[in-house]
Structures are given as C-alpha cells and as structure tokens.
Amino acid sequence: MEGNTTKTKSRLEESIVGSHSKGCLAVFLPLSLLFRGFRYTCCSVDTTMLVVLVGIVILHLTEIIILIISTSVNAWRMAGARTYDLWYDCQTVNGGYSCLGAHDADWLQAVQALMVLATLFCMLSFIFFLCQLFTLAKGGRFLFTAVFQVLSSLFVMSGAIIYTVMSPDEQNAEHSYGYAFVLAWLAFPLTLISGFIYIILRKKE
Numbered sequence: 001m002e003g004n005t006t007k008t009k010s011r012l013e014e015s016i017v018g019s020h021s022k023g024c025l026a027v028f029l030p031l032s033l034l035f036r037g038f039r040y041t042c043c044s045v046d047t048t049m050l051v052v053l054v055g056i057v058i059l060h061l062t063e064i065i066i067l068i069i070s071t072s073v074n075a076w077r078m079a080g081a082r083t084y085d086l087w088y089d090c091q092t093v094n095g096g097y098s099c100l101g102a103h104d105a106d107w108l109q110a111v112q113a114l115m116v117l118a119t120l121f122c123m124l125s126f127i128f129f130l131c132q133l134f135t136l137a138k139g140g141r142f143l144f145t146a147v148f149q150v151l152s153s154l155f156v157m158s159g160a161i162i163y164t165v166m167s168p169d170e171q172n173a174e175h176s177y178g179y180a181f182v183l184a185w186l187a188f189p190l191t192l193i194s195g196f197i198y199i200i201l202r203k204k205e
Helices: 002-072 106-135 143-166 179-200
Strands: 077-079 082-084 088-093 096-101 175-177
Touching (some): 002 143, 143 179
Antiparallel strands (some): 077 082
C-alpha cells in the first residue's frame, strides 16, 4: 500500500514538474526568438551605420592630414639641391641645410592663403559633422558640413592651379614637382568626394 502511494506521489510530482517546465518553455521560447530577431535586426542596421561613419571619419581625417602635410612640408618644387615650398626656399650646401623666406610674389601669397583656408575649412567641417551627428534632427542632411567641405576642395584646387601656372623654372631640366604638390592635387578630389557624401548622407531615422 505504501509502495503504491509513493509511486503515485512521484508520478504526480513528475507531472507537475513537467507541466511547469513546459509552461516555462512555452513562455520563454517565443521571447528568446523575439529577442534574437530584434538583436539581429538592430545589430545589422547599427553595424552598417557604424561602418559608414567610421569610413567617413577615416576619410576626413586623411584629408586633414594630407592638407597639413601639403601646406607645411618643404617639397612643392625641387631643382637640384634646392627645394621650395610655400614658405621657404631651402638649399643643401656642403652637407649643411639652409633656408630663406620665400619671395613675396602676389601669386605665392594667394596660394599660401588658399591652402591655409582649405586646411581650416576641412577641420571646421569635421567639427561641424561631429556636432550635427548629435544635434541634427533625424532624417536631416549634413548640408552645413558639406558646404565647408566643398569650399575646402575649391580652395585647394585653386591654390594648386595657381602654383602650377605661375611657378617659375618650368622649362628647367632639373625642375620637378615634389610630393607636397602631388598631395595638394590629391586632396582636391578627396575633399570634393567627401563633400558630396555629406550632401547625400542622412542621419539615421
């Protein structure tokens, strides 16, 4: 008699535990599936936006570095042992390196001003982008940032054109353009492309 009672109790306990487990499974399984689907959707969107933002930031920082190097480095033009940039004319003599201030031609001063403006506008547009990233209404475009970036590209293009046309000694066989001059021309399409990206880009809704 006692054996039958014990078996009955154990079966009753198993049925209760089984029904309780099934009830918990019925509740938590849909929630788990819903959470996984929600996490997959959110992560896929956030990952895409994160990749886009990281790419834009890297591109913009690269442009700033290129503009700073191009504006400051003494490698716009080379002729034998002499190197020229926007600010100094330098020469290597007997193992020594001496520099003199660049001549005060109007065209060179114009190039100096344009390259400085291009660098400043590129920096300002990056600051504006970071500010608009947190303050811009959802779905809005980064037009203010784009305007400064396009202006930066126009400044660097104008400076490079003026230097190309007006720089002396074009007919000299020893004359050659340096990497800073090449970087100035490289900065033009990069800043222009990023400016168009800011025009197209919308803040995530």
